[in-house]
Amino acid sequence: MASAHSLYFLYLQQHGWLIRLLLLSVLSLLTGFQNVSFTPGKPNVEACESTVLASDVPVLNNDIKRPGQIWVTVWRDLNGNGDPDDNEPGLANVWMEIAEIDDLDGQAYFIRNEITDDQGEVKIKNLDDGYYRVTVLPDQVPLEGLVPGSGTPSPQFINLGQGQTTIAFIGYVNKPAVVALTPAHSRTSLPGLLVRFAHSVTSSRDGEARLTAQWQSGTDGRSVAWPISLQRSDCNSTALSAWNISGPLTVSESECALEGGNLLSEDEEITLTLTANQPTCFQAMFFIPAETPYGAEGFLELAAEFTEPGDPSGESDVGPVVTSRVVDYLMVEDNWQPGxxxxxxxxxxxxxxxxxxxxxxxxxxxxxxxxxxxxxxxxxxxxxxxxxxxxxxxxxxxxxxxxxxxxxxxxxxxxxxxxxxxxxxxxxxxxxxxxxxxxxxxxxxxxxxxxxxx
Structure with missing residues (x-):
């Protein structure tokens, strides 16, 4: 007669697959693995091994959000093209503020500040999905004399998805130079006189100013087209006051000449080299023909187009073009009579x-x-x-x-x-x-x- 142990062992041999099936069914319900198949009478070894390995994987709960991150690069955009080229350095130690925009009220709520590393980069990590604002803080030493480029503004707004990594670029260029072309004249003159309008150009940085002059139509639609001459002048000369200088012409060999023999040419464009914060003076000169009727008026528009030195290929810094304009007004009349x-x-x-x-x-x-x-x-x-x-x-x-x-x-x-x-x-x-x-x-x-x- 067989012992109880022998009978139990025999029972496990004949029905063990059923016991394992029950155990695996319970396990599949607990772990979420429900598509496990078996062949009756024979254990499914591969399914068993898969189930065991799956039991070691952490359970993924749909309520847990994966964090996202924003990678920001702040750099000197030397050529102003909006792309961080190889020769353009990053800006280190630049602080920025990260804020999240609320979906309901649209308000920006501060999260934290970050600072760029030696390469001008910072990784803003552990962010939930949402709408973010990244702002470079103003008045920082690394940004002195600089402003964000037109294509890489600050702040930047980023729509970050769950588990997403978004890259943002903020390039900095030179602040536009402050250029002043002064003054604007309003004068009267007699026919047959040479008129000189004295002007000065001042810029906050070194560079060049291309000067142009052209006549505009008067209020009655009539326009004058007298030849204009632009000439560099000495700012310290008494003759270069803030008013126009009028006087008769010396006529020599059928040509209108200035006193001293300098011909009045039709050079309506010149280029001046400017030194930062130092005025550079010039004169706009023209001759009013003797037959010009009283009441004729002219608006002389002068423009100074300032550019900074630099190589547009990006080897050196290039500033934006800045233009300053001024309009001189002249009326031809007998300003001596009757008053x-x-x-x-x-x-x-x-x-x-x-x-x-x-x-x-x-x-x-x-x-x-x-x-x-x-x-x-x-x-x-x-x-x-x-x-x-x-x-x-x-x-x-x-x-x-x-x-x-x-x-x-x-x-x-x-x-x-x-x-x-x-x-x-x-x-x-x-x-x-x-x-x-x-x-x-x-x-x-x-x-x-x-x-x-x-």
Whole structure:
């Protein structure tokens, strides 16, 4: 008779597959592996092995979200193309703020700050899926003098998916230079005169300014097309005040020439080399034909297109093009009548006895000319210019000065002369006394100069 142990062993041999099947069924329900097949009467070894291996894998719960990350690169975009090229360095130690945009209220909620490494890179990790804002913080030492490029702005907004890695690039270029083209003139002039508008260009950085000039149509639709000449000037010259300089032309060999022989060419474009924060001066000059009717007006638009030095291939930094514009206004009219009256008196200083004014003179004698100006109209005369020419065969014996006293309403005064000569003994040519303020109705004053007869 078989023992109880023998019978139990025999039972396991005959029915063990059924017991294993029951155990595996329970296991499959616990682990989620439900598609396990067996052949009755024979254990399925491969299925058993698969089930055992699967039991070692962590259970994936659909409620657990996989974290995402944002990789940010901050770099110097030397050529401004928006791509981090091999020769363009990263910007280290740049702080940025990460905020999440709420789906309901649209508000940005701060998460944390991050800082770039030596390569200008930072990995913002452990982020849930959502809408994020990455902002480079302002006023940082590594970003001094820089702004984000047009194609790589800050902040940047990123829609991050679950478990996703998103890359963001923020390139920095030079701040645009501050360029100033000044001043804007508004003047009147007589026909048959040369007009000079003095201007200066100043930039916050070194570079070049391409200057252009063109006429615009007046308010009545008419336009002028007088030849324009642009010439580099000395900012320290008295002749380069903030006002235009008008005077008669010297006509030589049927050509209109400036005093001193410099031809008035039709060069309507020049390039100036600028030094940071130092003004560079030039003149816009044109001749008003003698037959120009009174009432004609012109708008002279000047533009300074500034560019910084650099190689567009990216080997060196290139700044953006910055343009500054100014418009000068000119009206052709008889600005001496009916409001202004002029009277000139001459006195021979070499033979004057203090009582009788002698007007005749001989070589090497001194003559003093005094011009009296008076507002005989009923309106204020603004921006008064009193100009004259030294008589033929004479030269100044001393510098021309502004009068010590001026009528009420007139403010500052300056003396303007033409050409390369200076205001001093030996000068011959046009003299202008330029007053700011207004000459009131009935007011009058005097200006004077002394010449030596040649």
């Amino acid at each position: 202004l009256s002029l009277y000139k008196q001459v006195e021979n200083l070499s033979r004057s006895d203090g009582g009788t004014i002698i007007s005749t003179a001989y070589p090497d004698e001194l003559q003093k000319y005094t011009i009296t100006y008076r507002n005989i109209g009923t309106e204020n005369l603004r921006e008064l210019d009193v100009f004259t020419d030294t008589p033929p065969m004479t030269r100044l014996s001393e510098p021309v000065r502004c009068p010590d006293t001026r009528p009420e309403g007139l403010a500052d005064c300056e003396v303007v002369v033409f050409g390369s000569q200076t205001n001093g003994a030996g000068y011959s040519g046009t003299i202008i006394w330029r007053f700011s303020g207004s000459l009131l109705p009935g007011a009058s004053g005097n200006v004077s100069y002394t010449v030596r007869i040649e």
